[in-house]
Amino acid sequence: MNKEQESLLLNSSSRFLIPQGVKISYGTAGFREDASILSSTVYRVGILAALRSLQTQSVIGVMITASHNKVSDNGVKIADPNGGMLSQHWEPFADAIANAPSPQQLLQLINEFVEKEKIPFDGIRPAEILLGRDTRPSGDALLEAARQGVTSIAGAVASDMGILTTPQLHWMVRARNKGIKASEQDYFDQLSSSFRCLMDLIPTERSKFDGINGKLVVDGANGVGGAKLKILHKLLNDLDIEVRNSSEDEGVLNDGVGADFVQKEKVVPRGFGSKDAGIRCASLDGDADRLVYFYVPPETNAQIDLVDGDKILSLFALFIREQLSFLNEKEAIKNYHKARLGIVQTAYANGASTNYLKHLGLEVNFTPTGVKYLHEKAAEFDIGIYFEANGHGTILFSESFIEWLEVRSNELSSGSKGSEAEKAALRLLAVSKLINQAVGDALSGVLLVEVILRHMGWSIHKWNELYHDLPSRQLKVKVADRTTVVTANAETVVVRPPGLQEVINAETAKYTQGRCFVRPSGTEDVVRVYAEASTQEAADTLANSVAKLVDQFLGCNSS
Numbered sequence: 001m002n003k004e005q006e007s008l009l010l011n012s013s014s015r016f017l018i019p020q021g022v023k024i025s026y027g028t029a030g031f032r033e034d035a036s037i038l039s040s041t042v043y044r045v046g047i048l049a050a051l052r053s054l055q056t057q058s059v060i061g062v063m064i065t066a067s068h069n070k071v072s073d074n075g076v077k078i079a080d081p082n083g084g085m086l087s088q089h090w091e092p093f094a095d096a097i098a099n100a101p102s103p104q105q106l107l108q109l110i111n112e113f114v115e116k117e118k119i120p121f122d123g124i125r126p127a128e129i130l131l132g133r134d135t136r137p138s139g140d141a142l143l144e145a146a147r148q149g150v151t152s153i154a155g156a157v158a159s160d161m162g163i164l165t166t167p168q169l170h171w172m173v174r175a176r177n178k179g180i181k182a183s184e185q186d187y188f189d190q191l192s193s194s195f196r197c198l199m200d201l202i203p204t205e206r207s208k209f210d211g212i213n214g215k216l217v218v219d220g221a222n223g224v225g226g227a228k229l230k231i232l233h234k235l236l237n238d239l240d241i242e243v244r245n246s247s248e249d250e251g252v253l254n255d256g257v258g259a260d261f262v263q264k265e266k267v268v269p270r271g272f273g274s275k276d277a278g279i280r281c282a283s284l285d286g287d288a289d290r291l292v293y294f295y296v297p298p299e300t301n302a303q304i305d306l307v308d309g310d311k312i313l314s315l316f317a318l319f320i321r322e323q324l325s326f327l328n329e330k331e332a333i334k335n336y337h338k339a340r341l342g343i344v345q346t347a348y349a350n351g352a353s354t355n356y357l358k359h360l361g362l363e364v365n366f367t368p369t370g371v372k373y374l375h376e377k378a379a380e381f382d383i384g385i386y387f388e389a390n391g392h393g394t395i396l397f398s399e400s401f402i403e404w405l406e407v408r409s410n411e412l413s414s415g416s417k418g419s420e421a422e423k424a425a426l427r428l429l430a431v432s433k434l435i436n437q438a439v440g441d442a443l444s445g446v447l448l449v450e451v452i453l454r455h456m457g458w459s460i461h462k463w464n465e466l467y468h469d470l471p472s473r474q475l476k477v478k479v480a481d482r483t484t485v486v487t488a489n490a491e492t493v494v495v496r497p498p499g500l501q502e503v504i505n506a507e508t509a510k511y512t513q514g515r516c517f518v519r520p521s522g523t524e525d526v527v528r529v530y531a532e533a534s535t536q537e538a539a540d541t542l543a544n545s546v547a548k549l550v551d552q553f554l555g556c557n558s559s
């Protein structure tokens with residue numbers, strides 16, 4: 001690094017001193033904290049993004065959001081060249097520079113890292129960073145901090161993309177690096193045109209959606225997703241969508257609203273109630289990368305029937321499987337290409353969903369919690385579908401399978417036009433454009449659910465009947481040091497402290513259909529306990545007993 005660059009960095013970093021006594025770490029979803037202490041962190045992430053852009057010679061994204069956290073929090077995460085999460089290999093460096101106590105130590109760390117990673121740091125090569133933020137009031141100032149971080153690396157350019165959903169920014173980064181049109185309007189155009197294409201391919205006998213089945217009411221978590229969905233909706237004639245709890249309304253972000261609240265509490269979000277009984281409803285989270293559906297059963301006040309990420313996954317899997325079977329009928333003769341379809345879940349997936357998917361003959365894989373793990377696994381298949389129970393997920397198509405599909409759909413359209421196989425190929429191609437290939441996206445997810453329900457001719461009730469969730473309970477236990485819990489086998493088995501897994505096994509064995517695991521959270525200072533059993537009472541008792549065991553082993557009061 002030359003002297004000019006060094007003084008540029010020293011100068012600008014002295015304007016972003018880190019708060020005393022705060023240690024921050026790049027967790028499951030980037031850095032997240034109270035917004036008031038984040039400006040130095042975001043500034044430094046700006047530097048990190050510029051270095052990543054130099055190293056990969058690609059456009060990198062910086063998203064300022066704290067998703068479903070309360071409005072006074074904020075956070076920052078990096079989108080890598082393919083639109084996915086920052087390479088895990090860089091996370092320790094992110095931690096190190098975020099916590100460097102002084103500008104001099106920051107400079108030293110950067111110098112060491114540049115050397116170790118052989119980052120071409122000559123001030124000549126261009127670096128470009130796309131910056132986006134959600135609707136939080138602290139977002140504007142933090143975006144400026146990120147911009148200053150980026151521009152403290154000579155030659156790096158920051159482009160402010162404005163207020164966006166997290167998946168929109170990831171989509172833009174991916175599109176830019178593929179050399180395709182990447183504006184927000186391009187995003188809306190791609191989603192709306194592929195949605196229309198899927199609507200046009202619905203079998204005519206199934207296309208009648210009537211009355212209550214027609215309308216969808218969406219809870220926008222008082223965040224960015226509601227406003228964006230309204231824009232998207234204007235491009236779609238065929239959907240009857242009402243958006244509530246949009247950022248343009250009065251309510252507070254994530255306060256008694258949103259996918260996280262709805263999934264955890266299983267009650268209606270604000271603005272919903274018995275008047276909505278039977279109507280198909282959906283909830284987005286604060287940055288619109290999670291989606292769950294629900295309906296209000298008749299004669300209840302606040303309780304809902306939740307249609308969670310596992311059921312969205314099952315619906316997608318059924319649809320994709322159907323299209324593959326149409327394609328494969330003919331393929332036995334010509335150009336045979338048997339697509340490998342893989343499902344990826346975490347241990348939090350309801351056991352009934354896993355059984356259901358396995359009964360369909362599908363390959364189900366498990367990874368640790370966190371989208372970066374699920375995404376990585378799903379990318380190993382021709383078509384990989386991943387979802388967390390909380391509604392974060394997407395469908396990935398391999399490049400080679402897309403190429404094969406394109407060739408095949410051309411052949412089919414010249415040979416057997418209008419055949420089921422041709423339609424199936426066109427549907428799969430449309431799904432690959434509708435569903436966000438970079439990261440889980442509640443907006444594209446809503447559109448895909450809506451079109452598949454029409455394709456199947458199903459109400460939300462029919463969909464919910466695919467299988468019945470096993471009763472489950474999730475608890476949090478505060479412990480002295482959660483890092484003393486070490487797990488294996490996709491977090492289903494405790495390896496340390498010794499003896500804990502044995503007592504969990506002994507407890508679980510007492511319950512019919514009992515399943516229970518514990519793991520340290522990656523986003524909160526707690527150990528999470530998850531239990532399933534044949535009745536709600538049994539699931540509750542199992543979770544409580546295991547929470548007590550965790551407390552005994554790790555010594556602190558449970559909550």
Ligand SMILES: CC(=O)N[C@H]1[C@@H](OP(=O)(O)O)O[C@H](CO)[C@@H](O)[C@@H]1O
Nearest residue numbers: 028029370371388390521522523524
């Ligand atoms: C049980 C659960 O819902 N865990 C969430 C939560 O992670 P934890 O590591 O469990 O705190 O936040 C993650 C980031 O948003 C999300 O990916 C994950 O699914």
Ligand SMILES: [Mg+2]
Nearest residue numbers: 067285287289
């Ligand atoms: Mg989110």
